[in-house]
Amino acid sequence: MLAIDVITIFPGMLNGFLAESMLKRAAQKGAVAFQTVNLRDFARGVHQTTDDRPYGGGPGMVMMPEPIFEAVEKVRREESRVILMTPQGRRFDQQAAQELSLARHLVFICGHYEGVDERVREALVTDEISIGDYVLTNGVVAAAVVIDAVVRLLPGVVGGEGATSQDSFSDGLLEFPQYTRPADFRGMKVPEVLLSGNHPEIARWRREQAEKRTQERRPDLLGR
Numbered sequence: 001m002l003a004i005d006v007i008t009i010f011p012g013m014l015n016g017f018l019a020e021s022m023l024k025r026a027a028q029k030g031a032v033a034f035q036t037v038n039l040r041d042f043a044r045g046v047h048q049t050t051d052d053r054p055y056g057g058g059p060g061m062v063m064m065p066e067p068i069f070e071a072v073e074k075v076r077r078e079e080s081r082v083i084l085m086t087p088q089g090r091r092f093d094q095q096a097a098q099e100l101s102l103a104r105h106l107v108f109i110c111g112h113y114e115g116v117d118e119r120v121r122e123a124l125v126t127d128e129i130s131i132g133d134y135v136l137t138n139g140v141v142a143a144a145v146v147i148d149a150v151v152r153l154l155p156g157v158v159g160g161e162g163a164t165s166q167d168s169f170s171d172g173l174l175e176f177p178q179y180t181r182p183a184d185f186r187g188m189k190v191p192e193v194l195l196s197g198n199h200p201e202i203a204r205w206r207r208e209q210a211e212k213r214t215q216e217r218r219p220d221l222l223g224r
């Protein structure tokens with residue numbers, strides 16, 4: 001079972017997300033156990049401050065090291081991967097999702113404001129992940145994206161055996177076009193081959209379509 005702890009000052013943003021749909025079912029099935037950790041519980045003073053002005057000046061606020069260290073040290077184990085969500089991290093993709101789905105314990109640190117004190121990176125973090133080249137107000141949104149992509153790969157979470165093996169990206173290609181009933185919708189017909197029952201032909205058609213689609217939309221994937 002994969003354990004996931006998420007450290008954030010906005011636990012409510014994540015709890016709603018975890019309490020619906022596939023992630024909820026994954027937890028009910030015992031494939032994953034989520035815990036949100038409120039960083040404010042580790043803050044000091046009446047104002048429970050978790051951030052402060054940057055040394056050296058400049059705009060914005062920086063998250064203080066002390067509450068983050070204490071929160072991580074409370075949940076961390078020997079085998080934990082401690083992940084900082086940041087636009088400076090390694091770009092997240094399907095391969096990274098697959099790799100993380102094999103871990104036993106993921107601890108997400110969700111940054112916000114201008115960022116986190118560098119000592120968190122130096123002494124605590126094992127992985128830094130970005131979900132794309134844009135800046136969010138809050139790393140908890142980014143952590144939700146990573147959690148969703150990882151949890152759906154856990155055994156028994158999505159559909160039947162192999163249900164995720166035909167995903168876009170899992171074989172380096174975008175997914176082929178899919179159709180369901182009716183076979184003729186407002187004059188738009190499902191390709192004949194899919195109705196043929198000829199499975200080798202269907203497999204060939206799907207492969208061709210996946211390659212064509214990837215060539216048109218994401219030629220960068222073909223070079224990898």
Ligand code: ADE
Nearest residue numbers: 085086087130131136142
């Ligand atoms: N926090 C803010 N922007 C982010 C991004 N693009 N990826 C991960 N965490 C972030």
